[in-house]
Amino acid sequence: MNFPSDPQYVSNRMNPQLFDYIEGFRNHLALLKNTKSFFLLKKAMIFLKTLNKSNQTILFINTNPKLSFLTRKTAGQLMQPYSNEYWIPGLLTNWSQFQPSIQSFQYCEKYFHHFLTQKKMVFPKYLKQKKKLEGLGYLKSLPSALVLFQLEGNEAILKESRLLNIPVVVFTDCTKSTKNIDYPVPINSDSLPLVYFFCSLLCK
Numbered sequence: 001m002n003f004p005s006d007p008q009y010v011s012n013r014m015n016p017q018l019f020d021y022i023e024g025f026r027n028h029l030a031l032l033k034n035t036k037s038f039f040l041l042k043k044a045m046i047f048l049k050t051l052n053k054s055n056q057t058i059l060f061i062n063t064n065p066k067l068s069f070l071t072r073k074t075a076g077q078l079m080q081p082y083s084n085e086y087w088i089p090g091l092l093t094n095w096s097q098f099q100p101s102i103q104s105f106q107y108c109e110k111y112f113h114h115f116l117t118q119k120k121m122v123f124p125k126y127l128k129q130k131k132k133l134e135g136l137g138y139l140k141s142l143p144s145a146l147v148l149f150q151l152e153g154n155e156a157i158l159k160e161s162r163l164l165n166i167p168v169v170v171f172t173d174c175t176k177s178t179k180n181i182d183y184p185v186p187i188n189s190d191s192l193p194l195v196y197f198f199c200s201l202l203c204k
Contacts, residue, residue, distance in 0.1 A: 036186075037185070037186055037187055040183070040184060040185050040186065041185050041187070041198065043183060044169045044183040044185050045198075045201055045202060047145070047167070047169070047183060048145065048147065048169060048202060049202070051144050051145055052078055052080070052202075056144035056145070057080065057081065057138065057139065057140070057141065057142075057143040057144050057145075058078070058080045058081075058143060058144065058145050058146070058147060059080070059081050059082065059083065059139060059143035059145070059146050059147070060074065060075045060080060060081070060082040060083070060135075060146075060147045060149070061082070061083045061087060061146055061147065061148045061149065061154070061157060062082070062083070062084050062085065062149045062150070063085060063086075063087060063149075063150050063153065063154060064085075064149065064150055064189070064190070065085055066190075066192065067149055067192070067195055068084045068085055070192075070195060070196060070199055071084055071135075071149065072084060072135065073199075074199040074202065074203060075135060075138075077203045078202070078203060079138060080138055081135055081136050081137065081138040081139035081143070082135035082136075083132075083135055083136065084131075084135055085131065086131055086132050087154065087157060088132055089156060090160070091160075092142060092143075092157075092160040092161065092163075092164055092166065093160050093163055093164065095141075095142055101133065102133055102136050102137070102139065106137050142164060142166065143166060144166070144167075145166060145167045145168065145169065146161055146166060146167075146168045146169070147168075147169045148168055148169065148170045148171065149171050149189055149195065150171065150189050151170050151171065151172040151173075151181075151189075152173075158170070158180065158181070162180055167182040167183065168181060168182050168183065169182070169183040169185060170183070170184055170185065171185050171187055171189035171195070171198075172184050172185070172186055172189075173186070173188065173189070185198070
């Protein structure tokens with residue numbers, strides 16, 4: 001498992017908790033120590049692979065449209081659920097209420113998707129639900145862990161996971177606190193090659 005050797009430019013601001021992960025600054029941008037990042041990445045990878053091998057559920061959560069295809073492909077290869085671009089608030093803490101909606105959508109997909117595609121019929125409400133729920137077919141119960149590709153703007157998801165004691169692997173830059181994150185991975189989550197590197201290792 002070879003981590004990319006080039007330094008990662010993360011942010012021009014820093015959270016004091018991440019000083020140990022910084023190698024220095026260049027043009028006002030913090031440079032992450034690759035050895036530190038690699039250690040945390042490997043720790044998260046071992047945790048996730050152990051869960052996957054024991055048939056535990058890992059929910060992948062992505063809110064960046066650029067990573068939608070990669071998220072869907074990774075989750076599909078691992079036969080795990082995913083939430084792409086749009087997170088449903090309260091999905092975890094109100095799981096018993098959302099579960100019937102997911103099951104109903106799966107039923108509709110099974111029996112009507114081919115017909116709608118063949119007839120080229122468009123139902124905006126159906127398409128909206130599809131975007132929210134199509135990746136949750138493997139989510140039969142609360143997940144054993146979450147993989148959150150972006151921390152920025154998704155703090156509510158972390159709050160839900162803490163309330164339910166669900167461990168989380170989170171990609172984060174140097175501006176956010178990692179105090180309540182079980183497996184922080186300090187890399188630039190906007191970098192497609194780095195996220196692809198993570199996903200390819202997970203699928204091996």
